[in-house]
Amino acid sequence: MSHPVFDIRGKVALVTGSSRGIGNALAHGLAEAGCVVVLNGRDPATMDTARRATAEQTGATVLAEAFDVTDHDAVAAGIARIEDRAGPLDILVNNAGMQHRAPFTEFRTEDWNRLLETNLSSAFLVGRETARRMAERGRGKIVNICSVQSALARPGITPYTATKGGLKMLTKGMCADLGPSGIQVNGLAPGYFDTELNAALVADEQFSDWIRTRTPAGRWGKVEDLVGTLLFLCSPASDFVNGQIVYVDGGMTSVL
Template identity: 65%
Template sequence: MSFPLFDLTGRTALITGSSKGIGFALAQALAQAGARVVLNARDAVKLEEARAALAAQGHDVRAAAFDVTDEAAVEQGVARIEAQGPIDILVNNAGMQHRSPFAEFPVDAWRRLSSTNIDSVFLAGRAVAQRMIPRGRGKIINICSVQSELGRPGIAPYAATKGAVKMLTKGMAIDLGRFGIQVNGLGPGYFKTELTQALVQDAAFTDWLSKRTPAGRWGEVHELAGAAIFLASDASSFVSGHILYVDGGITASL
């Protein structure tokens, strides 16, 4: 059965921070929908391992190692990708977490969080948008979080960065909409990944999460696929400035 609105055949998608975890899952989802995917991360070895894994599944995939917090590196990296064909879809997924009580939060960790979680979205988004504008089309998906809406103890700076990504998404949608570019956010809830493994194994936290989440469980990364394909495809041609939360209902529940 074919669903043309969701078909990404012939389109190229750049996914930042995609050597593992949610970024890799999103890359796999877009590839399964027909897109050529370009994986990005700083670690070239892990990036090649991820590329090889997707290529072994029969997908059209390339790797582009560069630091999305470095303006010059982003510009050069995007230019190299565009030299082989236009970027039709950008997924700004690169991000990090650091947990510490606010009064004890290290300044260097605050700066790393801000650079990785906010600067990367601005830099990659700007570089790709500049090239999408003359073409009059494009899809940009910024990875937000339930922490774009909700707080938790020990992660005030992280929540601040994800709140900023939410508002940057809305601002980008406003400025770029007249050029035929849709900009939306994808907000994952609590998903089982390498980065959350310690929390998954924490029985008390998992019990709290299961009670707090209407779905009653952790999310599995493959459950982000449908939302990502929707936001990357023609199915969302009149959707922009929206944050789509995939969270088992946690943002809807007190």
């Protein structure tokens, strides 16, 4: 048995953007750790498929709530439904996000706004609604999924980098405001991971060679590499850890 400070069995956790990729892997890890897990996305049919698969693979109680995390009213109604169905939320993982690549001078205003809403505003809206309820109970764990782009930049993804840098500082600001209420807010920042959203980059041998050379671990990350850090940030083991960004990047942010 693991040390009791890592025990999160029976906790209720919401993971936004969790129908696939990193979000689904994080939800899967929380389910394996004994949490009641609520998946979230926009499409009810996709969410139900993910819910059934996660429940079958983990044996956990897994629910799904489809709502738009960029819509204030939808968020408020969605969080209320979740707590009615599953009980008070103990854990929130703000994972919803998207990428759009284009040169800075050619980036369209509507794509900039879409990235801001999806990657940054959603964490504010869902975080605020959840924190209001957590603060009344005097406890809670919020994990914002940041990125190596919270600290580093590369060509073609300037707006994405801006949103992830903003999410890092949102995390620190939430820590300052919510810490006195017994809520810990931290960031988990993945490096370059082999996911379906990165399939084209993984298939690009020149880019993959650059990743392997640039990363001390010498490889792309696997989604399973993120689960241990998430469980730490969601457990009593991190009760005195607040406002921190933990990079799970194979060492990329530590070297030139």
